[in-house]
Amino acid sequence: MVVVLPAADGHTGAVVVERDGQRTVLDQTYAATRSGRKVPVNQAEVRRTFAPALGAIPSRPARFELYFETATDQLTEESKLELARMLVELKRRPTPDILVIGHTDTVGQGDENDVLSRMRAERVKADLVAIGIAEERIRASGRGEREPIIRTADGVDEPRNRRVEINVR
Amino acid sequence: MRWILAVAAVILVASAHANDVGQIKTVKGAVHVERDGKRIEAAAGMGVRQSDVLTTGADGAVGVTFLDNSMLSLGPASTLAIDHYSFDSTTHEGRFDASLKKGTLAGVSGRMVKQSPESMRVRTPASVMAVRGTEFAVRVD
Numbered sequence: 001m002v003v004v005l006p007a008a009d010g011h012t013g014a015v016v017v018e019r020d021g022q023r024t025v026l027d028q029t030y031a032a033t034r035s036g037r038k039v040p041v042n043q044a045e046v047r048r049t050f051a052p053a054l055g056a057i058p059s060r061p062a063r064f065e066l067y068f069e070t071a072t073d074q075l076t077e078e079s080k081l082e083l084a085r086m087l088v089e090l091k092r093r094p095t096p097d098i099l100v101i102g103h104t105d106t107v108g109q110g111d112e113n114d115v116l117s118r119m120r121a122e123r124v125k126a127d128l129v130a131i132g133i134a135e136e137r138i139r140a141s142g143r144g145e146r147e148p149i150i151r152t153a154d155g156v157d158e159p160r161n162r163r164v165e166i167n168v169r
Numbered sequence: 170m171r172w173i174l175a176v177a178a179v180i181l182v183a184s185a186h187a188n189d190v191g192q193i194k195t196v197k198g199a200v201h202v203e204r205d206g207k208r209i210e211a212a213a214g215m216g217v218r219q220s221d222v223l224t225t226g227a228d229g230a231v232g233v234t235f236l237d238n239s240m241l242s243l244g245p246a247s248t249l250a251i252d253h254y255s256f257d258s259t260t261h262e263g264r265f266d267a268s269l270k271k272g273t274l275a276g277v278s279g280r281m282v283k284q285s286p287e288s289m290r291v292r293t294p295a296s297v298m299a300v301r302g303t304e305f306a307v308r309v310d
Contacts, residue, residue, distance in 0.1 A: 002296070005275070005304040013278065013303030016287065019296035034310065036296060050306045053244035053275040056230035058194030060277075061238040095194060095214035097234075169192070169234050 003032040003046050008060060059093050061169045066124060068162040071107065071116070073123040076159075083124075087131050090168060096133065097169040100124050102142040105161040106154045110144060117142030124164050189216030190254040191235035195242070199226030222250045225272065237263060239279030239289060247272020252292075256281055265289040275306045 002017050006029045014027035019036030026033065032041040047054075064086045066079040075083060090096055102121030104113040121140040129135050148161040193200075193215045200211040203222040209215075211223070217233050225231055225247045232242035237256045243249055248270040256263035261284035269291060278300045281288050287299035293309050 001306075001308045001310055002298050003306045005306055007304045008277075011302075013282075014301040015303060015305050016299045016301065017296055018298070033296075046306065049308060050244065050273055050275055052197075052230045053242045053247075053273045053306065056195045056197060056232040056242035056244070057275055057277065058232040058234045058240055058242070060240075061234065093194075095192070097192060169238065 001032060001034045001041075001049075002026065003041060003050075004029055005046075006030075061167070062089060063168070064089075064166040066164045066166070067159060068120055068164070070105075070157060070159075070162065073116070073119045083127065086166065087128075090128065090133060091131070093168070096137055098128065098133070098138040099167040100128075100138060100140040100164060101167075102140070102164045103147055103149075103161060104145045105148070105158040106145050106152055106156050114142055114144040117144045120162075120164050124166065188218045190219055190251070190256070191217040191233045193217060193231060194234050195230070195232035197230040198228035198245070200224070200229045200231040217251060219251055219254045222248065224248045235265070235279060237261065237265075237279035237281040239265065239281065240277040241267065242275045244273035244275075247274065249274060260284070263288060266292070268292040269307055269309055270294065271309045273306065273308045275304070276300070277304045278302050 002015060004015055004026045012029050014025055017024045017033045022036060024033050024038055030041060030043055032039055066082055067076045068074060069076060100121045102117035104117045121142050125138050125140040128138055150158050150160050152158050193211050193213055196211050196213050201224050202209045202211050211231060223231060223243060225243050225245055227245055229245055230243060234240050250268040252266040252268055254265050261280045263281040265281060278289055282300055282302045286301040289300040291298050291307060293307060
């Protein structure tokens with residue numbers, strides 16, 4: 001049996017089931033095949049059949065962004081709150097994989113920004129280690145001014161580009 | 170010198186996980202990974218590699234998150250082989266082939282399928298399913 005489930009992000013995609021040369025497209029929530037043929041299934045039955053497997057699905061990968069005061073590794077006031085929210089979320093994961101990437105705006109020299117972006121990433125990493133996340137689970141790197149969210153000319157003070165992105169698996 | 174040490178540290182971390190294509194995140198009851206003819210008891214945090222076979226006991230369940238953020242989990246008395254997994258984190262191109270030999274599986278597709286629909290395939294003994302970006306469940310009947 002193959003069943004399409006409601007997606008957490010609200011977007012239902014599709015599954016194509018191929019059996020004995022026959023292709024069946026399942027593109028609706030709770031659409032299902034049994035022995036290669038489309039069959040109606042009831043939601044409660046699906047939940048029951050797959051309860052242990054569904055219960056074992058890991059926490060969804062998450063992405064956070066933190067913003068910084070100009071030319072510093074100091075978080076903005078708003079991002080201090082976001083950091084607190086992120087730490088709560090991370091604490092729920094027993095074995096997180098965390099990738100921390102620092103960025104800058106285009107104020108200052110490129111090589112200085114490489115250093116600054118790394119400082120920002122390392123600063124966030126230190127905060128994560130401070131709440132008890134094992135250091136070897138965190139990778140921190142800096143991308144300088146190479147990946148702006150907002151494209152600007154050189155030398156532009158752009159708060160949305162002064163950021164650290166944190167990808168958590 | 171500090172730079173050399175920093176670079177060396179990065180290489181060490183990378184090589185320790187170079188073959189890992191995913192990581193076990195949840196384990197319940199008896200769960201094992203068969204790799205290179207050995208049967209290893211699974212634990213949360215353990216890496217998963219291409220050609221691994223995951224098995225769960227009568228009370229077991231396991232959940233894995235892969236490099237492209239796709240996820241697969243198994244219910245009890247299940248066997249899943251990771252036949253092929255490749256993913257380019259820059260282009261998001263890749264291919265994911267897994268075989269559910271028995272039991273139940275739940276899955277969430279990831280970045281690879283967003284880039285190329287149907288690049289993730291799950292086989293059962295009688296059929297093949299190609300995932301076009303969704304959450305799904307499969308039972309071997």
